Amino acid sequence: MKQSQVRTRFAPSPTGFLHVGGLRTALYNYLFAKQNGGLFILRIEDTDRARLVEGAEQNILETLRIFGLDFDEGPIRQSDNLERYRQCAKELVAEGAAYGDNGAIRFRIIEDGATKFTDIIHGEIEIKNKTQEDFIILKSDGFPTYNLAHLVDDHDMAITHVIRGDEFISSMPKYIALHKAFGWELPQYAHLPLLLNKNRAKLSKREGDTAVKDFLDDGYLKEAILNFVALLGWHPSKSDREIFSLEDLIKAFKLEDVQKAGAIFDMTKLDWMNGEYIRRKSPRELLELAKPYSPTWVSDTQVGVGHHLDLEKIIALEQPRLKKLSELPGRTDYFFKEPEYDAVLLKWKQISDAEIKKSLETSKQILKSISDKNFGKENLEKIFLEKAGNLPAGKAGDRGELLWPLRVALTGKKASPGPFEIMEILGQKKAISRVESAISMLK
């Protein structure tokens, strides 16, 4: 009848950078603990010395910190606890549940019958004991195996709910037998479906691009990654909601609503979600976030002191188009250097070179006639559209004939924001000189 406080743990091996599957496991553990007023604990499972990767532990800690998955206890390292595992192994040998085998210690499996347990996500599971065999709990080098160490720690740390990947289900008879041998109470188990790659195979760190750090470096916002990962294998029942902050998730998440089947990690939706979060930022916030993506953004010196506002304007222009921050330099390069492009790009529909030239000359005339103070986008738009005869798109002599060559002259791109907004930022002098360059290309 005891009502003990919920304690969950995330127990990664520092064998590589934290990947998206690990982040999800950590998140679910965190959410479950927090929504129950419990504690979330971090344990580093570093007993497999051969597979340790330098920097991995630090990356795991750093990544959890970035996502706000703050742990209440830890990090606890298994390598600090070796004596305890050895004692436990000896204890099992002493009572006959385990035996020595070439310097290692093996736990004895009784092959009769079946082991039954209840999983929070999967429900009742029954596994025949003869599918198991005696397994090593302490290696000859004196280090414990996962089978022993994780279980001793979960007990010592009073973990109430073990939330981990599906791949451990088939070993459950081992863990249950071990608990019995120790005379320990079983925690509750929730086995999460695996994250799969496009080929439907288990997502692995070796395939690359699954490290959370890579996504962060690529300009995915932490809110978007977290939200996206939360939705892989979980969805609120009877709700269509998709956008969740960490706080929202604590309220809405239900372990029982976690999917049983594996989910394919498909970045297409992540791209959309990242765009959603990008659009929710203010240009100022976005500017801060974008600074790492190009030397241009780092300091104002390259675009001239006092142009901070312009940078914000540039960001604001791209904000609705951006899927990830790393796209920014490529999309905005024409603000910082003269565009390079092929003259054929200036051609609007089927018009002749002479007509393009005439169009550009018209733009040049207009630009020269405007005073510097009236170079705002609204005014520019008004004047240009009047000149274009205010004909709607598609009509003979439509706006495109005037505006397309102008826009290309300014950007050198076949896709970009509109010319008026661009010119407002670029200023009259540069706008005119770019139109002139375009004209000279047609000679």
Place this chain on the structure above:
RNA sequence: GGCCCUAUCGUCUAGCCUGGUUAGGACACCACGCUUUCAAUGUGGGAACACGGGUUCGAAUCCCGUUGGGGCCA
């Protein structure tokens, strides 16, 4: 190969427990509107209950089997 898990649009999924829905949403895709282009945005569209048996007046939903996928062990 043995064991275990699993199965709704291309993808993430709601619905399943407590049988009766035009099987809902989102991403992606397509079309249209807006528009100089690309986005953003609005409207609309195509798109799924793996298969076979039962039970039942009625099955995505309950039961059995098959097949597919995945995991663990070897």
